[in-house]
Amino acid sequence: MLELKPMPEATVSPGVPKLLQEGFFVRFTDQWPLTLPHVKGKTFQVEKTNQVPYDITRIIPAGNYCDVDMSNATGGENIYPENTKTLYETLLGFKLGNYLVHFYIPAGEYVHRLEQAGMVPNVASATLRYLGARKPEDSPYDDKRIFMYSVKDLEPLILRLLVDNGVLWEKMVLGLVVNKCYLKEISPTSEQLARAKKIDYYTELRW
Amino acid sequence: MPSIVKNMVADTETLVTEKRNAKVKPSLIMVDNVEAGEDSELTFQDIFNTNASIVAATGLAAPAVVGQTVDRLRINVSDDACVSIRDELKDVKFLGGAQVLRTVLGALDPNVNCHVTLGYDLE
Numbered sequence: 385m386l387e388l389k390p391m392p393e394a395t396v397s398p399g400v401p402k403l404l405q406e407g408f409f410v411r412f413t414d415q416w417p418l419t420l421p422h423v424k425g426k427t428f429q430v431e432k433t434n435q436v437p438y439d440i441t442r443i444i445p446a447g448n449y450c451d452v453d454m455s456n457a458t459g460g461e462n463i464y465p466e467n468t469k470t471l472y473e474t475l476l477g478f479k480l481g482n483y484l485v486h487f488y489i490p491a492g493e494y495v496h497r498l499e500q501a502g503m504v505p506n507v508a509s510a511t512l513r514y515l516g517a518r519k520p521e522d523s524p525y526d527d528k529r530i531f532m533y534s535v536k537d538l539e540p541l542i543l544r545l546l547v548d549n550g551v552l553w554e555k556m557v558l559g560l561v562v563n564k565c566y567l568k569e570i571s572p573t574s575e576q577l578a579r580a581k582k583i584d585y586y587t588e589l590r591w
Numbered sequence: 592m593p594s595i596v597k598n599m600v601a602d603t604e605t606l607v608t609e610k611r612n613a614k615v616k617p618s619l620i621m622v623d624n625v626e627a628g629e630d631s632e633l634t635f636q637d638i639f640n641t642n643a644s645i646v647a648a649t650g651l652a653a654p655a656v657v658g659q660t661v662d663r664l665r666i667n668v669s670d671d672a673c674v675s676i677r678d679e680l681k682d683v684k685f686l687g688g689a690q691v692l693r694t695v696l697g698a699l700d701p702n703v704n705c706h707v708t709l710g711y712d713l714e
Contacts, residue, residue: 443686445641448644450643554686
């Protein structure tokens with residue numbers, strides 16, 4: 385449900401669409417919880433799509449951080465679907481600046497950490513602030529490489545934006561493209577299942 | 592690339608208002624001080640509103656600030672002179688809007704005959 389697509393090593397022709405398109409298949413793994421019965425273990429075909437751009441901006445001092453809640457909770461940015469048949473494929477890119485972005489889902493639980501005890505992101509640490517952090521260069525505003533997948537009632541995905549030392553203030557501009565996908569549940573053939581994009585639950589990103 | 596010319600009718604003149612999802616990247620500053628009758632000290636300020644945040648080292652809350660200013664560039668232009676800056680601006684950016692202050696011997700002082708031109712990009 386959260387992916388960083390690396391730079392391609394080679395190009396193919398004709399090109400491969402970056403976003404989910406009409407007719408594409410998506411499959412939610414069995415790891416999705418019972419509290420999300422509308423997607424758990426199910427396979428869908430994308431019936432229609434609509435791409436919605438949006439920008440989020442914050443200006444804060446160096447050494448400070450702020451959290452951006454992508455969910456529809458109070459105070460959130462409302463980037464989650466409200467319809468059980470809708471999947472949001474959200475691309476995230478950053479305008480250049482001296483800042484780092486950590487991902488948490490749900491709040492307080494790091495997405496990116498290592499196995500050794502203590503090797504977890506920590507914005508208060510001069511060294512661990514760089515652990516698991518995405519930099520603006522990792523996903524440029526004009527070539528977005530971070531993909532997030534959200535469905536109705538998914539736990540909040542939190543972006544912790546930290547302005548690194550070296551400037552007085554920084555303006556952080558997060559560019560989003562929300563690819564709204566309207567889904568139709570199917571009983572997939574083995575071929576459709578093989579072609580379907582697998583969407584993991586966030587717990588599968590941590591082991 | 593837009594540009595704007597302001598006469599220093601007031602001691603502080605707004606050049607560009609903030610575009611929320613972009614920074615202002617100046618590409619040209621020209622000051623025409625030929626008719627001013629006195630030397631001009633010009634300070635180009637960044638002006639923006641900050642968001643509430645948390646100090647990472649202490650966990651203390653830092654409130655939002657309205658109208659935070661930061662000096663980004665300061666130049667002195669002699670009477671009867673006209674100067675332009677282009678290459679020196681490559682490392683200058685404004686997070687919010689841009690405004691210019693005119694002073695004489697450190698005191699704010701408007702002068703309608705001091706003309707300031709700013710060329711800029713939004714990025």
